[in-house]
Ligand SMILES: *[C@@H]1O[C@H](CO)[C@@H](O)[C@H](O)[C@H]1NC(C)=O
């Protein structure tokens with residue numbers, strides 16, 4: 001027992017040690033470039049969820065841009081330009097498949113915010129518990145149609161320009177309150193609904209928003225850490241990326257650990273894309289719309305891959321405001 005606790009303690013404590021390696025931001029930039037090139041090549045067939053990752057990427061890189069004073073600024077401009085071209089090329093195709101999703105999600109400006117990274121805002125237990133992993137695979141109710149209904153409900157009430165009082169359908173509040181012990185995509189979708197409401201300028205009380213995101217990201221973090229501890233990240237890779245992207249976007253730096261960044265970079269295919277699972281033995285059910293291509297990659301996961309790399313790029317630049325020499 002003592003031994004288990006000790007190991008667990010080390011595992012959790014080792015989380016934040018981050019020594020800056022100037023090569024790492026270059027690795028992240030290259031990974032992101034490769035990823036965007038892949039999406040551009042497939043711009044006719046990638047779905048809205050994938051393009052949402054590209055829209056988030058633009059917002060995240062724009063937030064990292066330091067007005068020409070940071071050594072990565074030239075790269076930042078190039079990455080944004082590349083991403084904007086993708087959206088320009090692919091939105092006509094995406095609109096054909098789902099007009100409201102395209103309209104609701106794909107304006108980078110609605111996702112633009114100043115991310116202030118912080119840690120220790122999450123309520124987390126220090127003791128590993130396999131229950132959290134088991135739940136992901138056994139009770140992974142993705143709630144696809146309910147999520148779409150609620151997202152569309154928000155999209156219908158907002159125009160993303162003028163702050164609006166949003167009359168959220170009762171069904172969505174029920175869904176939101178559905179079950180405090182919900183897991184997997186159900187948790188990330190709840191967070192996404194909240195994030196879309198904020199991005200599209202529903203009036204939301206700042207303290208309530210913070211309380212809800214603290215709550216959701218604490219539950220989500222517990223899942224990620226336990227899945228990592230028990231070796232299940234490969235089997236839920238798409239979900240794992242979604243968890244990192246949505247909570248990282250809220251500024252919880254616990255989600256942006258170095259070892260996880262290396263793991264993500266290592267899992268990227270040479271073509272730049274990402275598969276939904278890295279291991280075939282046991283899989284989480286995939287969330288709503290995703291397409292698997294001939295090369296084994298999935299558009300949903302690949303879009304998340306862009307966003308997760310953009311998030312790390314943003315985080316590294318904010319954490320290390322190095323000026324001067326270009327490190328390409
Ligand atoms: C960059 O310029 C804009 C507009 O002038 C300003 O609002 C922003 O704070 C600046 N950002 C940095 C990092 O200096």
Ligand SMILES: *[C@@H]1O[C@H](CO)[C@@H](O)[C@H](O)[C@H]1NC(C)=O
Pocket residue numbers: 149150152153156
């Ligand atoms: C949103 O508006 C569209 C078009 O008016 C309508 O078809 C759809 O049912 C609405 N959806 C929700 C969830 O309110």
